[in-house]
Amino acid sequence: MAAAGSAVGLGNIWKFPYVTGENGGGAFLLIYLACILALGVPLIMAELAVGRGARRSPVGAFRALAGGAWPLVGMLGIFTGFIILSFYIVVAGWTLAYVVFTASGQLTSTDPQALGQAFGGFISGSYLPLGCAALFMVATAGVVIGGISNGIERVSKLLMPLLFALLIVLVFRVITLPGAAQGLNFYLLPDWSRVSADTFTAAIGQAFFSLSLGMGALLTYGSYLNEQQHLPRSSLSVAGLDTGIAILAGFMILPAVFAFGFNPESGPKLAFITLPAVFASMPAGVIFGVIFFLLLTVAALTSAVSLLEVVVTYLIDEWYLTRRRATIVAALVCFAVGIPSALSQGASDVFVINGVPFLDWMVKLTDFLLPLGGMLTALCVGWIIGPRAVALARGDRNGFPLATAWLWMLRLAVPAGIFWILKNDLLALAVWLIALL
Numbered sequence: 268m269a270a271a272g273s274a275v276g277l278g279n280i281w282k283f284p285y286v287t288g289e290n291g292g293g294a295f296l297l298i299y300l301a302c303i304l305a306l307g308v309p310l311i312m313a314e315l316a317v318g319r320g321a322r323r324s325p326v327g328a329f330r331a332l333a334g335g336a337w338p339l340v341g342m343l344g345i346f347t348g349f350i351i352l353s354f355y356i357v358v359a360g361w362t363l364a365y366v367v368f369t370a371s372g373q374l375t376s377t378d379p380q381a382l383g384q385a386f387g388g389f390i391s392g393s394y395l396p397l398g399c400a401a402l403f404m405v406a407t408a409g410v411v412i413g414g415i416s417n418g419i420e421r422v423s424k425l426l427m428p429l430l431f432a433l434l435i436v437l438v439f440r441v442i443t444l445p446g447a448a449q450g451l452n453f454y455l456l457p458d459w460s461r462v463s464a465d466t467f468t469a470a471i472g473q474a475f476f477s478l479s480l481g482m483g484a485l486l487t488y489g490s491y492l493n494e495q496q497h498l499p500r501s502s503l504s505v506a507g508l509d510t511g512i513a514i515l516a517g518f519m520i521l522p523a524v525f526a527f528g529f530n531p532e533s534g535p536k537l538a539f540i541t542l543p544a545v546f547a548s549m550p551a552g553v554i555f556g557v558i559f560f561l562l563l564t565v566a567a568l569t570s571a572v573s574l575l576e577v578v579v580t581y582l583i584d585e586w587y588l589t590r591r592r593a594t595i596v597a598a599l600v601c602f603a604v605g606i607p608s609a610l611s612q613g614a615s616d617v618f619v620i621n622g623v624p625f626l627d628w629m630v631k632l633t634d635f636l637l638p639l640g641g642m643l644t645a646l647c648v649g650w651i652i653g654p655r656a657v658a659l660a661r662g663d664r665n666g667f668p669l670a671t672a673w674l675w676m677l678r679l680a681v682p683a684g685i686f687w688i689l690k691n692d693l694l695a696l697a698v699w700l701i702a703l704l
């Protein structure tokens with residue numbers, strides 16, 4: 268349940284629909300699903316098995332089970348978590364702001380231009396988006412310092428089914444809007460002419476982001492699992508739940524985009540301009556809207572806590588900081604790194620590099636870093652930990668009929684698949700590293 272709490276968040280409801288929109292819809296959806304099944308599920312199991320086997324945080328786990336330079340994979344994960352959290356708090360801050368905007372009744376329009384301007388006005392104000400991100404960072408740090416993650420998990424166990432129910436209601440509202448059919452076609456009918464190398468990078472990045480995979484977050488959660496837990500089943504249920512919610516979010520946003528005349532390629536602001544139109548077109552929309560953005564904030568909080576926790580456990584284990592000090596240091600630095608992201612979506616182009624806003628660069632960077640972490644994890648578990656990993660994945664249970672197939676997937680198919688998708692970026696990285704040396 269905790270792993271599902273980490274997985275379900277802004278990645279499902281904010282990122283998935285806009286990335287699907289940018290990448291042409293249906294074909295992207297299929298490639299995304301293939302990434303989840305073929306690369307995601309075996310890797311979720313690998314992270315959980317390593318975490319449970321080593322009972323340590325990522326760097327220590329790779330040191331204990333593989334040695335050599337492998338702890339660097341753990342370090343890479345901590346860096347990645349840090350980058351993700353820097354923009355995650357920004358978008359969670361928007362969610363928080365939209366609770367208030369919706370409640371105050373200032374978003375009751377279905378006009379794309381008016382809603383675009385409302386978002387633009389909010390983001391150009393600088394202080395408000397920064398303040399909201401800071402507030403969310405403080406809440407996340409509070410949970411991590413207070414060690415009240417258990418409390419949060421208990422609350423979210425109650426609230427997440429509610430979010431799910433609300434999603435279903437909203438999907439029904441949206442697919443019955445006049446003009447929704449065009450959006451359904453876009454979402455469900457693959458248009459292969461839209462597929463390029465970038466589509467694959469976006470799909471694998473989105474898959475790993477949504478599953479919290481490739482940076483040691485699931486490894487950390489694995490370290491809390493007992494030997495009886497059936498890892499194949501846990502892995503499948505985390506992947507299934509997370510993917511189900513993302514697909515529903517697509518049904519909620521993309522048909523609405525077409526019904527109201529938004530641009531599916533609006534990027535990170537897509538959910539924030541489209542959803543108010545959905546709420547405005549339903550009875551008691553203000554109440555639905557406020558509850559929805561509130562629940563989304565809670566879902567974002569459980570994910571942000573898991574991101575910060577990875578960084579904090581590392582600082583505690585390896586740098587001997589106290590929990591309190593580790594959390595404060597990590598939160599402050601992370602917020603500072605998040606500032607350019609927070610200011611990059613407005614009218615000013617100070618934080619726009621080569622025509623791409625800073626926040627979008629950070630997303631692109633994680634689309635590369637998470638699969639890279641996943642590829643290295645697969646190689647390490649497949650070849651270095653090897654058959655011991657099967658024993659760890661098995662725990663106290665005997666049944667694990669596909670164990671050998673799983674191991675060979677980690678050895679060959681998973682790293683090869685990720686390598687094939689990342690090859691251009693890896694080449695660019697190699698050239699850059701050589702130039703640096």
Ligand code: PFF
Nearest residue numbers: 274276277278476477479484
């Ligand atoms: N999976 C989260 C989401 O979909 O919002 C984001 C995330 C959380 C990514 C934790 C990575 C992570 F370690």
